[in-house]
Amino acid sequence: MKRPITLLLSCAILSALLVLALYSFSNQHIRKNNSFLRIVLKDAFSSISGAELKYNSYYIAGATRDHVYLANVTAYLHLLVLKTKEKDSTGIALTDSTEITLKIKNVERLKFKRPRTSVMDPYFYIMDGVMPGLYRGKLNEWKADSFMFDKAAYFIDGIPFSSKSFAIKSISSLTDEQVLGRIKADSPYVKFAPGILQKQIDGKFCTDGMLHYDRSTGKLVYLYYYRNQYMVMDTSMNVLYRGNTIDTISHAKVSGAAISSERAYTMDTPPVTVNETSCVSNGLLFVKSPLLSKNEYEDAFKLQSAVDVYDLKDGTYKFSFYIPKFNGKSFREFRVVENTLIVLYDQYLEINELNAKYFSKSESVVFK
Amino acid sequence: MIIEIICVLFIILFVYAALTKLLDYEKFRVQIGQSPLLTAFAGWIAWMVPVAEILIAIMLVFIRLRLVGLYAAFSLMVMFTTYITCILTLSLYIPCSCGGVLEKLGWKEHLVFNIAFIILAAAAVLISYRKEKPIAQIVTAKVN
Numbered sequence: 001m002k003r004p005i006t007l008l009l010s011c012a013i014l015s016a017l018l019v020l021a022l023y024s025f026s027n028q029h030i031r032k033n034n035s036f037l038r039i040v041l042k043d044a045f046s047s048i049s050g051a052e053l054k055y056n057s058y059y060i061a062g063a064t065r066d067h068v069y070l071a072n073v074t075a076y077l078h079l080l081v082l083k084t085k086e087k088d089s090t091g092i093a094l095t096d097s098t099e100i101t102l103k104i105k106n107v108e109r110l111k112f113k114r115p116r117t118s119v120m121d122p123y124f125y126i127m128d129g130v131m132p133g134l135y136r137g138k139l140n141e142w143k144a145d146s147f148m149f150d151k152a153a154y155f156i157d158g159i160p161f162s163s164k165s166f167a168i169k170s171i172s173s174l175t176d177e178q179v180l181g182r183i184k185a186d187s188p189y190v191k192f193a194p195g196i197l198q199k200q201i202d203g204k205f206c207t208d209g210m211l212h213y214d215r216s217t218g219k220l221v222y223l224y225y226y227r228n229q230y231m232v233m234d235t236s237m238n239v240l241y242r243g244n245t246i247d248t249i250s251h252a253k254v255s256g257a258a259i260s261s262e263r264a265y266t267m268d269t270p271p272v273t274v275n276e277t278s279c280v281s282n283g284l285l286f287v288k289s290p291l292l293s294k295n296e297y298e299d300a301f302k303l304q305s306a307v308d309v310y311d312l313k314d315g316t317y318k319f320s321f322y323i324p325k326f327n328g329k330s331f332r333e334f335r336v337v338e339n340t341l342i343v344l345y346d347q348y349l350e351i352n353e354l355n356a357k358y359f360s361k362s363e364s365v366v367f368k
Numbered sequence: 369m370i371i372e373i374i375c376v377l378f379i380i381l382f383v384y385a386a387l388t389k390l391l392d393y394e395k396f397r398v399q400i401g402q403s404p405l406l407t408a409f410a411g412w413i414a415w416m417v418p419v420a421e422i423l424i425a426i427m428l429v430f431i432r433l434r435l436v437g438l439y440a441a442f443s444l445m446v447m448f449t450t451y452i453t454c455i456l457t458l459s460l461y462i463p464c465s466c467g468g469v470l471e472k473l474g475w476k477e478h479l480v481f482n483i484a485f486i487i488l489a490a491a492a493v494l495i496s497y498r499k500e501k502p503i504a505q506i507v508t509a510k511v512n
Contacts, residue, residue: 003497004493004494004497005494007439007493008439008442008490008493008494011439011442011443011446012442012443012446014443015443015444015446015447015450016446016447016450018447019405019447019450019451019454020450020454022405022406022409023405023454023458025408255401257394257397257398257401258394259392259394259395259398260394261392261394261395262395266398266402267398267401267402268397268398268401268402268410269401269402269407269410270402270403270404270407
């Protein structure tokens, strides 16, 4: 009986080793030091309070001076409002949260395909680029209504930049490639701005990125996921300048493939993500980067994630700071509002106060 | 009898798994490529896995090859299980690349499913040794 047991054991060990060898080989070329430097601030912010969340499907719909609004991917009419500035003896407490059920006038629920909520004081918007549809309501009233001509364009991602205009990321029907554009309340309702996104590989994944609007400076920002570049634009979508993030990946490393049985176009290798998530506030661009710099230890990202800060005035790199991981996992999204840094993990929201030494006071912003 | 049942289970599992992969090879290839562990070898693995599954299934059909087939099935299941464990514990993100009904299993369920099949294979191997022994003794007795 001894022989089969030793045979089975050696089979098991060999098989396991084979897979582990594959793993170590594949992992090698992902995280190596890159030739750029990071200036890391140790005291960029201090934690104030946090709140456990019931679900991991929340995303940040927006934030104002006193509140964070969390919308939910799986329950699109559900909104969780948390106070960020209610002081008690220990400082600021997040304990006070309100669950809100949004209402939409004159719309059949099932028509929604990919609704996303965005809060921009004093309004909240529900945008669905696949339906397509645009709805708007007032914060605290929570009743959305269709408010402008919204059947003009399909889009992947949209952000409001004034009470009746949106910047959108869409797929051009002419070129089948990603294109930026805007939707306005008056004719021409939709205007695309081809030429802003620069194709490197397929025009679909290689140009993918994040759209932001900075209210304090009135600028639109588009940051690529897979290369070290971002564009700063005015609200008419004229590119003011193209800035670079500190890393050295100027050419996107992505590869797409079609699956005919599913009529889908998808990535066929994991992409090299340069900019994972980002936000803009008060003339600054905050970027979470998964790339190690030359002056960081190899295990620098074991317990924390790096955020690099750029000045949107001229695109210069200012400094970086680390945001700690929570239960071993990096944060998913973050926002900066005035001196508050809001960080969303899978099921945890943390509120931090930025150090005034590095982050100057913002001017109050009037909504147009 | 137990060995036969286990073999049939493995044949069904492997033939089913291989066919769902090969019938939509394009999709399987892409999914393998998306895996953070297998990217560099996607082209090879996308062929080798279904071919290995079918070969093992054929081995299990023939009595002479059955024992080797069981060892191979055992090893393959250990590889799959190691892979899932790596993905669940070491990987930054979790992709999905199982065919057909198996696609509906969660990673944790998949792990349990795999371990169950590893135990089945090991059991079948051990039982087949126990059975062979007396036969072997009779044979030697005759020779003597």
